[in-house]
Amino acid sequence: MKILVTGAAGFIGSHLIPTLLQHGHTVAGLVRFSTTASDSSKRRVARLEALTAQQRDKFQLLRGENLKGLPDLLKKFAPDVCIHLAGRSWVRESVGWPEVYIDANYRFTTGLVQSLHLVGCKRIVFGSTVMVYGKDAPLPYMEDQLGSSPASPYGASKLACEVLLNTFHALHKMEVVNLRLFSVYGPELRQDLVPFLIAAAILRNKPFTVFGDGSSMRDYIEVRDAVAAIEAACVGHETYEALNVGSGFGTSLLELVQLIEKSLGKKAELVYKPAVPGELAVAIPDISLAMENLKWEPKVSIEEGIERMAAWFKSSESPLRG
Amino acid sequence: MNILITGGAGFIGSHASEHFLAQGHRVIALDNFDPYYSPDQKRRNLNVALQNSNFRLVEGDYGDRIFVSKLLQSEKIELVLHLAAQAGVRQSLVDPLKYEKVNVGSLISMLEAMRESGITRIVAASSSSVYGNTTPAPFKEDAPCLKPLSPYGATKRASEIFLGTYNGLHGLKAIIVRPFTVYGPRQRPDMAIAPFTRKILLGETITLYGDGSSARDYTYVSDIVDGLSAAVNSSPADYGIYNLGGEAPITLNDLIKALEKATGKTANLQRTSLQPGDVERTCADISRARKDLNFSPKVRLAEGLEKTVAWVREELRREGKAV
Secondary structure, three states: OEEEEEOOOOHHHHHHHHHHHHOOOEEEEEEOHHHOOOHHHHHHHHHHHHHHHHOOOOEEEEEOOOHHHHHHHHHOOOOOEEEEOOOOOOHHHHHHOHHHHHHHHHHHHHHHHHHHHHOOOOEEEEEEEHHHOEOOOOOOEOOOOOOOOEOOHHHHHHHHHHHHHHHHHHHHOOEEEEEEEOEEEOOOOOOOOHHHHHHHHHHOOOEEEEEOOOOOEEOEEEHHHHHHHHHHHOOOOOOEEEEEEOOOOOEEHHHHHHHHHHHHOOOOEEEEEOOOOOOOOEEOEOOHHHHHHHOOOOOOOHHHHHHHHHHHHOOOOOOOOO | OEEEEEOOOOHHHHHHHHHHHHOOOEEEEEEOOOOOOOHHHHHHHOOOHHHOOOEEEEEOOOOOHHHHHHHHHHOOOOEEEEOOOOOOHHHHHHOHHHHHHHHHHHHHHHHHHHHHHOOOEEEEEOOHHHHOOOOOOOEOOOOOOOOOOOHHHHHHHHHHHHHHHHHHHHOOEEEEEEEOOEEOOOOOOOOOHHHHHHHHHHOOEEEEEOOOOOEEOOEEHHHHHHHHHHHHHHOOOOEEEEEEOOOOOEEHHHHHHHHHHHHOOOOEEEEEOOOOOOOOEOOEOOHHHHHHHOOOOOOOHHHHHHHHHHHHHHHHHHOOOOO
């Protein structure tokens, strides 16, 4: 299969692309430079460039910035499937900069899906988020029970993307799978994500700030499990307006801190501050719909996943080293 | 009250401007006179409003955050009536990015301008097109509306989602209305009734899409303005979505018959296939608006068509096409 991956230089993209290549797919990775400024993303782009040199016939890197030029950029590769992971995804940042989120998430998705339609791509797998659920959505989250509007502009931008993609299904028969990813973690984790912040505080001997009382609960899914779900969603012709992709288990913030402390062999110093508006207290999914339809199941326990991530934190690849 | 009306020179906006002026409010109409349809028509729409000293027309882009922020503060705006939009279902299939920009991106910029100016009330027009083809009729506001049939409908749904988020996050008081196929004098030329009337009067051929069984819940513009007026003046809640419909959906074939009756002429019809993006039917359940906004459509189709036909005749006379 010819697969286009947006957000190729991102956290999940960097795990997904080698897996897809390993499984015999031909892959094009799309990178946008305005959103890939950090050292780790530069490093990942360099790694992708090396990959193009090694597997010239199987992998290429596409560099796009201008949305209007996107159909031309994609025409030659003519993907069978697009895995759309590009976007900004930091809840707190989105509260202060909603316009940036509209641009990076909603506007980019609009240009992308229209381009895919124009170049005849039949299927799109979209990396949506747990943050589309409203504060009053019943727990565990069921795909058809969204509750009120998302609590953050980030969540709103992702739900708006889901709606747009569903529209392209209704209108053009494009096959759409909206995957609502829960808290994905693992090596190459983004530096604004909680497990990274905890590990960074511990390794740098700095205090870690807990917003709220530490009981806030998330479903942490190891990146290999997320990648497996994404890959499974590329197969077939069914459309799924929404599928929850999580581990199926909740972990509180304090439990997560303890797991990371244990795997790094060092205690964290905790400072407590009031909860941040716009952030959910508990975000736990029912994942049975994804398991049944994608014939997929999460395999990595949180203990094993945290150990593997901790090994990366301590490795020469880690931005926390030294 | 000082009210900013975005899209104030448009079809609904100009009627709303006159209505709120008549109630004694001060109205600032903001319009960019986008050339999607004749800017001259929009200027003529304001002939009545411009005679009122409580009215001010400001030309500009409602998505220009700094400009809007200054305007909100200098005019001491208390409420924004948001009617500006890139309309047109079919064109949205061709250029979805334009619809994203005008209907969503610009709205977020304006919401940020309102936030930094301390303005906490908005009444915003969405659209019946958010219901798509999969919502069971009559359409109720609580339907998920996650699968509109056009990028236009998708952008209007996106704007609702963001208004909901701003309500929860920043306490913005947002009333969203979903007007159903609005018609009447000053109607946009890309819609059905006014252009059909024009063609019938001129003896031109009308192109009908589909077999004529598609149905619309036509709503006369003064009824929509009444609904907006209730939302502005009574502020029923901090947040809510309301259908505003005419409660009498009719098929395209029956609409043509009604127009033939209203004009006293026979329509020349040419039929072609249904256009992508066009839904099969719209049909509002208005019980929520009836309860909270005391909304009740008053203008029956025959009467509304009569008024619309009279306006089209007037337009044709002005253009020197006596009929």
